[in-house]
Amino acid sequence: xxxxxxxxGVLTPIISxxxxxxxxxxxxxxxxxxxxxxxxxxxxxxxxxxxWSTLWPLAxxxxxxxVYGFLVGAALGxxxxxxxxxxxxxxxxxxxxxxxxxxxxxxAIAAPLVILLGFGIAPKIVIVAWIVFxxxxxxxxxxxxxxxxxxxxxxxxxxxxxxxxxxxxxxxxTVSPLYTGLKIGATYAVTGAVIGELVAxxxxxxxxxxxxxxxxxxxxxxWAAMLLMTVIGISWFLLVVGLEYLTTPWKHRAARRRLRxxxxxxxxx
Amino acid sequence: MTAGTPKLRVEGxxxxxxxxxxxxxxxxxxxxGEFVSLVGPxxxxxxxxxxxxxxLLAPDAGHVQLDGRDITGTAGNVGYMLQKDLLxxxxxxxxxxxxxxxxxxxxxxxxxxxxxxxxxxxxxxDFLEHYPHALSGGMRQRxxxxxxxxxxxxxxxxxxxxxxxxxxxxxxxxxxxxxxxAETQRTVLFVTHDVDESIFLSDRVLVMSPRPGRxxxxxVVDLPRPRTLELMTTPAFNDVKREIITLLHGRAAA
Numbered sequence: 001x002x003x004x005x006x007x008x009g010v011l012t013p014i015i016s017x018x019x020x021x022x023x024x025x026x027x028x029x030x031x032x033x034x035x036x037x038x039x040x041x042x043x044x045x046x047x048x049x050x051x052w053s054t055l056w057p058l059a060x061x062x063x064x065x066x067v068y069g070f071l072v073g074a075a076l077g078x079x080x081x082x083x084x085x086x087x088x089x090x091x092x093x094x095x096x097x098x099x100x101x102x103x104x105x106x107x108a109i110a111a112p113l114v115i116l117l118g119f120g121i122a123p124k125i126v127i128v129a130w131i132v133f134x135x136x137x138x139x140x141x142x143x144x145x146x147x148x149x150x151x152x153x154x155x156x157x158x159x160x161x162x163x164x165x166x167x168x169x170x171x172x173x174t175v176s177p178l179y180t181g182l183k184i185g186a187t188y189a190v191t192g193a194v195i196g197e198l199v200a201x202x203x204x205x206x207x208x209x210x211x212x213x214x215x216x217x218x219x220x221x222x223w224a225a226m227l228l229m230t231v232i233g234i235s236w237f238l239l240v241v242g243l244e245y246l247t248t249p250w251k252h253r254a255a256r257r258r259l260r261x262x263x264x265x266x267x268x269x
Numbered sequence: 270m271t272a273g274t275p276k277l278r279v280e281g282x283x284x285x286x287x288x289x290x291x292x293x294x295x296x297x298x299x300x301x302g303e304f305v306s307l308v309g310p311x312x313x314x315x316x317x318x319x320x321x322x323x324x325l326l327a328p329d330a331g332h333v334q335l336d337g338r339d340i341t342g343t344a345g346n347v348g349y350m351l352q353k354d355l356l357x358x359x360x361x362x363x364x365x366x367x368x369x370x371x372x373x374x375x376x377x378x379x380x381x382x383x384x385x386x387x388x389x390x391x392x393x394x395d396f397l398e399h400y401p402h403a404l405s406g407g408m409r410q411r412x413x414x415x416x417x418x419x420x421x422x423x424x425x426x427x428x429x430x431x432x433x434x435x436x437x438x439x440x441x442x443x444x445x446x447x448x449x450x451a452e453t454q455r456t457v458l459f460v461t462h463d464v465d466e467s468i469f470l471s472d473r474v475l476v477m478s479p480r481p482g483r484x485x486x487x488x489v490v491d492l493p494r495p496r497t498l499e500l501m502t503t504p505a506f507n508d509v510k511r512e513i514i515t516l517l518h519g520r521a522a523a
Contacts, residue, residue, distance in 0.1 A: 159345020
């Protein structure tokens, strides 16, 4: 990574987030806001530290719901896109259902799902998957539909079989749109998990912890839970971004890392 | 193959799209190792004829023969290259060159060795593992031609392969193509609307005219080989050029 890229990619987001915390602190101090109304960043971090032994296992549970739901949703979305891309009639049948699924308010699905699936991890996984599969399906379908027609003609002129053209051209072409979908899904996945926890609140969840802290007017603990949820969401998103970077070297590298045939020169340098 | 059998023969190929006759009966013959260009304005049926020969398009009438064997409407018999390089962004230079093998039967060690050999021989030796985005336009077209060569077909169909390059690079690529052609002994059908390019490269130039698309005239380019850039300013070159321009424009005016 070049120095400029490093600066833009890592340093600027850190600076901007630090500025948000500074602004937060200034507002709390400047208006002398009472702690039980809204805590300062310092008070929130203190509450996070004090409740850490309680919060950490709950956070692990939220992470588990998020990851499982994300994987199920991503796999389902990808599979649906591939199926839809095969036949126009299938796309005509499935696509409206996808749209309708997203029109249902996610909060309103939670209650019926809990009734249907109980208070365990299942309804949370379904809610997260429900949120994640849509951007994945839509983007991958788009990717499959937008493979360069001339490239497909070339593949056909070369005598390529349908299966091999799919394997070597159409499928790899879905990688970029897949990551677009995954990144959108990743930012919402934690929201889905928390909604599930909120509706199926049995106390032993981040959302349950927050609700309990709220009713005992422990506002710093309420904010600490919120901060933790946010950190989980950001971490998951960054993990997906990192995975994209590692698995799509052709987007940011001039040459393949493993040089099997001797030295390589960058023609642009 | 008996002696005298042409490498490629197109006989009476016709194609209409709806009411519009894109290609009136067109016939052409390419001898083994010949370099023949098709020139003509847009809409003269060049691309239609090209797609019929490649097998991407089935003609309404007529047929295409390769070494005397009927290949009408079947793909995978000739090499094929377009103005767009159509390199696959996630494959390295070598992997792009072996694309044909990957799409038909799987890439073998021999395919890779051949790809590396082509790349080294024709100026891409330092870029074997590079991704296409890191290459210049001229180099990308070289890779595209290597990919076409690597399919090991005797006949190469090149549809304005240098049309998108700047004129300097284009001149370099033309000389380079002649070198590749001389060394690999392929038979080339080259589509262009650049008259200079067609003369510089070809043994024969077929002039096409539109509405309906047809082969209007044929011209033998009797200029010595190997050819260098100096040839382009000789009187002999200009004589051929004048003749082709008259065929292209004089006919339209008549």
